Amino acid sequence: MVRRHExxxxxxxxxxxxxxxxATGRPRVEDRQVINGMVYKIRTGISWRDLPERYxxxxxxxxxxxxxxxxxxFTRALQQIQARADSExxxxxxxxxDSTIVRAHQHAAATGRKGGGTGGNEPDDHALGRPLAILLTPGQRHDSVCARPLLERIRVPRTGPGRPRCRPDQVIADKAYSSRGFRAYLRKRGIAYTIPAKTDQQRHRLRRGRHGGRPPGFDRETCRRRNMIERCFNRLKGFRGIATRYEKxxxxxxAAVTLASFLLLARSV
Structure with a gap:
């Protein structure tokens, strides 16, 4: 019998x-039983010590x-299921x-001390907003600084021969990612993009007249599809252990976010 949150x-x-x-050693707790305990933990957000004894x-x-x-x-598991989805x-x-903010619980705040370390009702066939890459950063880090390393984390293996796929066809982002350097990076990699220009960037271009160059292309209809990433964040935050960070x-x-991402993808393959 499959219990809730397993x-x-x-x-x-x-x-x-x-x-x-x-390979060796004394008999250990069954793998599925232990993994179910991990899933239950990130689903409910309880502490490790409060896990039910059945795990x-x-x-x-x-x-x-x-x-x-x-x-x-969990990273390899996510890549494998991404490869399967891509092959289909x-x-x-x-x-x-895009980025989202996650509040760190007081139990996770000990990382700066000495000795410290640095939703279930969604239909299976919706397949909306599934993560390709995850980058964890401090809350004060600006989005534009993280854009390039985030894209470079995309690595979807092939189910057959060939190198992993790392390059999107097109990138959609909001104004926070509107910078000359990021646009140049995307052009260099041959990636199309839909990123609205910031108001001050538009004014600066107009002030320079014909020396300001052409405004970057922008497809308003394509930009409207950006709501999918917000749905992805909402689905991940359906895991209470993701919506609030308890891990130190x-x-x-x-790893918890990656496991949750695997579960979102597993529903639709």
Whole structure:
């Protein structure tokens, strides 16, 4: 029986081959049981110590989560399911980028101290707003600074021969990403873009007259599709452990977001 906030059989079939196996040692808690504990934790936002006993000792669940986070297990799982979706033509390479703010709970605030480290009712076939790449940054970091490293995190493997796909067909972003440097970067990589110019940039161009150059192309209809990324944020924040950061380390929090992203994709493949 699949309980609320646990992996379905389909999700487990997709994830199971990527879970590291213990070759030797004493019998350990079943992998699916432990992964269900991780999913329950990020779904509900409870502390590790409060995990229900049906998932095994909470220290076991937490230790394996940290090990998988450090080993990149969830990142590889997300890439594999992205590859499957792409091979079926189910990834729209008209990519939207944006940022969202997540409040850090007081339990996560100890990272600066000495010794510290640095929603379930959505129909399966909607497939709206699925993450391709995730970049965790400080809240004060400006969006435009993060745009290039975020795009360079896109890496969707091929199911057959060939290098992973890393280049979108087109990028949609809001005014926060309107900079000459970012536009030049996109042109250099051969990526089309739809980014509205800031008001002060438009005024500056007009003041320079014919020396101001042509305004960047802008497709208003394409820009209206940007709401999809907001839907993606809303779906991720349906996980209470994502909507508020309880994890002390960036590695653990990013792993939780990646696992949640995997689950969003698993519903539609």
């Amino acid at each position: 992996l379905t059989d389909q999700e487990w079939e997709l994830l199971a081959p990527l879970i590291p196996r213990a 095994g000792p909470w220290k076991t669940v937490y230790t394996r989560f940290r090990r998988y986070a450090l080993d990149g297990v 033509g189910d990834i729209d390479w008209l990519v939207q980028i 380390t960036a590695t653990s929090y990013e």
